[in-house]
Amino acid sequence: MEMGHYEDGVRKFAGLRRMLLDSTVAIRVDDRIMENDVLHKYLYGKFDKFTEQKADSMVNLVDASGVGTGLKNLYAALIYAELSIGIEVFSNRTTHYLQFSLADTTRAGEFLDRAHKFIDDNPYSEHTNYLQNQIVPMVEKRLQNMRKYGNDPFARKYYSGGIGAFVGGGVHFFAGDVNDYLETKEHTSIWYELSLQFFRVSFNLFTSEGGLTVPLEDDREDKEPHDKDITMGLSTGYTVYDSRFLRIEPFVGLGSYDFESGASTTFLMGANTDIRFFATKPVTAFQFSLAFFVRLKYMAMFGTYSDEVYRRLYGYQQIEASFVSHHFSASLGIILW
Numbered sequence: 001m002e003m004g005h006y007e008d009g010v011r012k013f014a015g016l017r018r019m020l021l022d023s024t025v026a027i028r029v030d031d032r033i034m035e036n037d038v039l040h041k042y043l044y045g046k047f048d049k050f051t052e053q054k055a056d057s058m059v060n061l062v063d064a065s066g067v068g069t070g071l072k073n074l075y076a077a078l079i080y081a082e083l084s085i086g087i088e089v090f091s092n093r094t095t096h097y098l099q100f101s102l103a104d105t106t107r108a109g110e111f112l113d114r115a116h117k118f119i120d121d122n123p124y125s126e127h128t129n130y131l132q133n134q135i136v137p138m139v140e141k142r143l144q145n146m147r148k149y150g151n152d153p154f155a156r157k158y159y160s161g162g163i164g165a166f167v168g169g170g171v172h173f174f175a176g177d178v179n180d181y182l183e184t185k186e187h188t189s190i191w192y193e194l195s196l197q198f199f200r201v202s203f204n205l206f207t208s209e210g211g212l213t214v215p216l217e218d219d220r221e222d223k224e225p226h227d228k229d230i231t232m233g234l235s236t237g238y239t240v241y242d243s244r245f246l247r248i249e250p251f252v253g254l255g256s257y258d259f260e261s262g263a264s265t266t267f268l269m270g271a272n273t274d275i276r277f278f279a280t281k282p283v284t285a286f287q288f289s290l291a292f293f294v295r296l297k298y299m300a301m302f303g304t305y306s307d308e309v310y311r312r313l314y315g316y317q318q319i320e321a322s323f324v325s326h327h328f329s330a331s332l333g334i335i336l337w
Helices: 006-021 038-046 052-063 069-084 108-121 128-151
Strands: 085-091 096-102 162-175 182-198 201-215 230-238 246-259 262-279 290-311 315-336
Touching: 006 052, 006 069, 006 128, 052 069, 069 085, 069 108, 069 128, 096 128, 108 128, 162 201, 162 290, 182 290, 182 315, 201 246, 230 262, 246 290, 262 315
Parallel strands: none
Antiparallel strands: 085 096, 162 182, 162 315, 182 201, 201 230, 230 246, 246 262, 262 290, 290 315
């Protein structure tokens, strides 16, 4: 390049850069390591720091030369990529892995502009594939995420994952044939719930204790007092709406309702309405946030009640009746979002 052989220089420069940026190129893995990268030594060893001014000077020098427009755009794109794209190397004893990131946004626009011009004008170049399918999409996606973060720090969080816990209280009542045999003395209960979410899909493990359901008629004098009702279950939910303050998640699952006579396996369905009343601002678009929720839950449990009661006129009688247990609860929760 210093001798004015710009076309040869640009081609050699682009070939060296391709060895680093194109994951499909079969080369010695050591050549991908920065310490062994000839071009890296040239750019960063000659100057105290490879700055925007140095990059502009190098691009202007080639732009003013007589090389073709395609090579000018390719050279400019790869020079600005030096400023914009960060490269991390992870190594074990035999293998090296490269991870690209958007290190600086100040010249990412120039990189994309010149890269798109080169791709449009040179669709069959050996450099088009990795620019078009690997590097340019990565930069555009990161820029898009950063723009979203600038407009709304939580934009990337919606419909994302997290892990959290809830505790609260609720009420429930029965519907169905079981009301011919049972009487609910107490309707309130305490709720505990753990939630694990992967993008839109969540898994929720819950249990509640409370409520007192007794047979309407059982004449045994030695009948033991009834313990508190216990429900538990595992549900799978799907987030249909998520915003800064509101999240809606219908769910289905399996559970059990523990009566005095034993536990009834149930099918359950319902919906969670989560009010996200406070969340810490993530430092970057990709950092965690700590969010605080009020969860309003409606759940219906479908099952069958079985028991044996004693009546003076009829003796022991086996009871079996279907039921739907309707639950309404409100809980406070904290989620690593």
